Every structure is written in C-alpha cells, then in structure tokens.
Amino acid sequence: MSIEIIFWAFFGGIVxxxxWLDFWLHEDRKHPEPRNLVARTFLLGMLAVLFVLPLQKGTDVMMPGLIMPAIIIWAILEELFKFIAGWLGGMRTNENDEPVDQIVYMITAALGFVALENTLFILGPLADADIAGSVITGNLRFIGASLLHIVSSGIIGSAMAFSFYKSRKVRVVYIRRAIVAAVIFHVLFNVLILKFGGTGTILAFSAVWVGAIGLLWAFERAKKIAPR
Incomplete structure (x- = not known):
C-alpha cells in the first residue's frame, strides 16, 4: 500500500x-476550551480506535455467528472508550469549569474516534483503486457514522452537563444512565442499518439528525446552567 493511498485515506477521514469539530467548537465560541486540550482529546479519541478494534475482533472470534450480542458489545466498547478519551483529554483538568465543557470534550473525543475509524473504512476502497467507492463511503460516514458518534457521546456529555453542579453520587448515576442510553442509541442505529435494508437506513439517518437537533438544544441549555 502506497504512502499516497494512506495520505488520501487520512485526508478523507480526518478533514x-x-x-464537524469546528462547527461544534463554534457553538462554544464565547468561552472556548484551550486548544491544546481540544487537540489532546481529539488525539485520544483517535487512539481509542486502536484499543477498540482488537477487542471487537476478539468478540467476533468468541461469538461467531452471534450477531446481536456482538453488536451490543461493539457499541459498549466504543462508548466506553470514547468516554475515557473525553475524561482523560480535558474533563479531569481544571479547565473543565462549565457545564457545557462536558459536551465539548465528549464530542471532541467522538470526532477523534470518527476520524481514524473513517480513515480505516476509506482505506479499503482506495487500496483497491475504487475511487468512487471511497468517495461514497466517505460521504455516507460523514453524514451517518459521524453523527452517530457525535450524538451518542453528546448524550453522555449532556448528562454530565446537566448534573455538573449536583453531588458526586448524583453525577455518577447520571453518567451511568447516559452511557446506557448512548449504547442503546448506538445499537439501534446499527441494527436498523444491518437488518432492515433501505428503509432501516433511512430511519437510522433520520434518527441521528433528530438526535443532532436535540444535542444542539442541550448545548444551548447547558450554556445557561448556573450553580444554585
């Protein structure tokens, strides 16, 4: 595989x-997060892919033919590792001082994950000299998979934002429930795509767009949350 193919795959995945990241950071333009923490969170999101992929492969080996359990485990792995990336990237620092910051860091981690995951998906068609296939793959993942990860991680970030000024015990409950909700959303998206053909794909894409609108609403609400 040539360096040129790898370059264009990275270009198609990362750009x-x-x-998307620029769009969401623009939503927080009045009190932006430090660029170094945003970059670190993004890179940790990319790194998460390298941990998730072997675990997902191991799941396939241990559960041959068991599609539904594998889909659930895959979603759990992705949501947990994106959460870890967001936590290590910026949420455990002193700069994490506003409710909306939780959403920013979770979305940033998700987009780092998306960047490398999409790169790997585009790499296959490019390696086979299927330019049209790589373009179609990139476009579909830009809309579908990217929004899926943004919304699912945004669910967790929103829960953390809305519980930002609550007790540690309450925050833990919010986070646990949000991770479960994110996994369910992720699983439903994948099941619709894999099991219900064209109609399922339309429903899945519609769901992530509705989720994105809901996330924008949560973002605006989080900006207005103040300590009581």
Missing part, C-alpha cells in the same frame, strides 16, 4: 471530522 470531515475537523469540519
């Missing part, structure tokens, strides 16, 4: 993720 769209950075465009």
């Amino acid at each position: 769209p993720a950075l465009l």
Whole structure:
C-alpha cells in the first residue's frame, strides 16, 4: 500500500471530522476550551480506535455467528472508550469549569474516534483503486457514522452537563444512565442499518439528525446552567 493511498485515506477521514469539530467548537465560541486540550482529546479519541478494534475482533472470534450480542458489545466498547478519551483529554483538568465543557470534550473525543475509524473504512476502497467507492463511503460516514458518534457521546456529555453542579453520587448515576442510553442509541442505529435494508437506513439517518437537533438544544441549555 502506497504512502499516497494512506495520505488520501487520512485526508478523507480526518478533514470531515475537523469540519464537524469546528462547527461544534463554534457553538462554544464565547468561552472556548484551550486548544491544546481540544487537540489532546481529539488525539485520544483517535487512539481509542486502536484499543477498540482488537477487542471487537476478539468478540467476533468468541461469538461467531452471534450477531446481536456482538453488536451490543461493539457499541459498549466504543462508548466506553470514547468516554475515557473525553475524561482523560480535558474533563479531569481544571479547565473543565462549565457545564457545557462536558459536551465539548465528549464530542471532541467522538470526532477523534470518527476520524481514524473513517480513515480505516476509506482505506479499503482506495487500496483497491475504487475511487468512487471511497468517495461514497466517505460521504455516507460523514453524514451517518459521524453523527452517530457525535450524538451518542453528546448524550453522555449532556448528562454530565446537566448534573455538573449536583453531588458526586448524583453525577455518577447520571453518567451511568447516559452511557446506557448512548449504547442503546448506538445499537439501534446499527441494527436498523444491518437488518432492515433501505428503509432501516433511512430511519437510522433520520434518527441521528433528530438526535443532532436535540444535542444542539442541550448545548444551548447547558450554556445557561448556573450553580444554585
């Protein structure tokens, strides 16, 4: 595989993720997070893919033919590792001082994950000299998979934002429930795509767009949360 193919795969995976990231960071333009923490969180999101993929492969080996359990475990792994990336990237620092910051860091981690995951998906068609296939794959993942990860991680970030000024015990409950909700959303998206053909794909894409609108609403609400 040539360096040129790898370059274009990275370009097709990372640039769209950075465009999404710019959009969401613009939503927090009045009190932006430090660029070094945003970059670190993004890179940790990318690194998470390298941990998740072997575990997902191991799941396939241990559960041959068991599609539904594998889909659930895959979703759990992705949501947990994105959460860890967001936590290590910026949420455990002193700069994490506003409710909305939780959403920013979780979305940033998700987009780092998306960047490398999409790169790997695009790499296959490019390696086979299927330019049209790589473009179609990139476009579909820019809309579908990217929004899926943004919304699912945004669910967790929103829960953390809305519980930001609550007790530690309450925050833990919010986070646990949000992770479960994110996994359910993730699983439903994958099941619709894999099991219900064209109709399922339309429903899945519609769901992530509705989720994105809901996330924008949560983002605006989080900006207004103040300590009581």
